[in-house]
Amino acid sequence: MDSWSSSVSNKSHKVWSFPGASFLQQRGFGWMMEIDESDDEDKQPILEELDIDMKDIYYKVCCVLFPFPFLGFKRHLVRDSPDFWGPLLVVLLFSLVSLYGQFNVVSWIVTMWIFGSLVIFLLARVLGGEVSYSQCLGVIGYSVLPLVITATILPLLYSLVYVSMFIKLMGVIWATYSAGSLLCVQELQNKRPLLLYPIFLLYIYFFSLYSGV
Numbered sequence: 188m189d190s191w192s193s194s195v196s197n198k199s200h201k202v203w204s205f206p207g208a209s210f211l212q213q214r215g216f217g218w219m220m221e222i223d224e225s226d227d228e229d230k231q232p233i234l235e236e237l238d239i240d241m242k243d244i245y246y247k248v249c250c251v252l253f254p255f256p257f258l259g260f261k262r263h264l265v266r267d268s269p270d271f272w273g274p275l276l277v278v279l280l281f282s283l284v285s286l287y288g289q290f291n292v293v294s295w296i297v298t299m300w301i302f303g304s305l306v307i308f309l310l311a312r313v314l315g316g317e318v319s320y321s322q323c324l325g326v327i328g329y330s331v332l333p334l335v336i337t338a339t340i341l342p343l344l345y346s347l348v349y350v351s352m353f354i355k356l357m358g359v360i361w362a363t364y365s366a367g368s369l370l371c372v373q374e375l376q377n378k379r380p381l382l383l384y385p386i387f388l389l390y391i392y393f394f395s396l397y398s399g400v
Contacts, residue, residue, distance in 0.1 A: 239272045243268070243273070244270070246260075246264070247265045247273055247325075248273070250262040250264065251333070252365075262369060263369070265325060265369055266369045266372075269325035271321075271324070273328070274325050274327070274331075277329055277335065281335045282297065295396055296396055299389070299392060300324075300327060300328055300331070304324040307323050307370065310381075310382060310385060314375055315374045316371075316372050318372060323370065326370055327366055327389070330362045330366035330390075331362065331390075332362075333361035333362040334359070334394060334397075341354060359390045359391055359394060360387075362393075363387045366386050370382060
């Protein structure tokens with residue numbers, strides 16, 4: 188009984204005061220007005236609860252947008268430290284850019300991200316690459332970001348047909364290079380075209396969804 192009372196006394200409590208509180212305290216019902224503050228101290232920010240690291244996501248976004256080795260980014264972190272929320276955010280952002288009033292395009296793009304990454308993963312494993320599905324999911328998802336930028340620019344060039352086609356091609360090549368340079372690990376260096384080609388086709392299909400399904 189003493190050990191129980193001592194453990195209760197160690198907890199942080201706050202007394203809630205209201206008219207008639209003194210009457211309840213005199214009758215031995217003061218415990219009804221105590222608020223346990225220990226639960227508030229144990230609460231964590233929602234980003235920590237969901238395991239979302241915004242600094243890590245921002246750094247990986249920079250690694251994808253600037254895929255050239257001489258810039259000094261540790262691009263292997265996008266592959267070696269995969270996360271889910273960053274790629275999902277990028278894919279949803281591309282879905283919103285591609286929306287044009289057709290909400291079913293969002294589910295199509297997310298589905299293509301999940302199953303397209305699965306196809307790339309299976310192909311990489313067949314070719315002998317030591318990559319995991321989560322790594323492919325993260326790299327493919329983050330590398331959609333160049334398509335987001337390209338899709339944002341295209342409405343400004345609507346009347347310039349050939350320029351628009353060139354911008355689309357450059358966006359797909361940018362995304363393919365960013366993803367391929369991360370997924371073509373050491374075991375796949377001699378088989379890069381076999382992996383880059385399906386990645387290129389996947390991003391072309393992403394762009395085909397740009398105007399809706």
